[in-house]
Amino acid sequence: MTEPPSFDPAVGLCSLCEHARIVRSGRGSSFWLCEQAAEDPSLRKYPALPRTTCHAFVRGVSEPPCEGMGTG
Numbered sequence: 001m002t003e004p005p006s007f008d009p010a011v012g013l014c015s016l017c018e019h020a021r022i023v024r025s026g027r028g029s030s031f032w033l034c035e036q037a038a039e040d041p042s043l044r045k046y047p048a049l050p051r052t053t054c055h056a057f058v059r060g061v062s063e064p065p066c067e068g069m070g071t072g
């Protein structure tokens with residue numbers, strides 16, 4: 001069962017990023033891993049959070065459809 005991704009202010013951009021993965025330790029802790037760091041040496045594998053800016057951010061969550069679309 002998967003939860004829909006949602007913005008987490010404690011995590012910042014990574015919570016919505018396509019490159020982010022949550023890694024859970026055996027002790028129940030969780031870490032945010034940046035998969036893009038393997039290709040971009042300017043990124044950290046485990047970014048300092050909250051991440052407020054990132055040049056490599058790619059939105060992994062589609063925007064909800066806008067309400068009140070124009071009727072002409």
Ligand code: SF4
Binds near residue numbers: 036043054
């Ligand atoms: S690319 Fe940036 S925003 Fe995306 S997971 Fe990595 S550090 Fe976070």
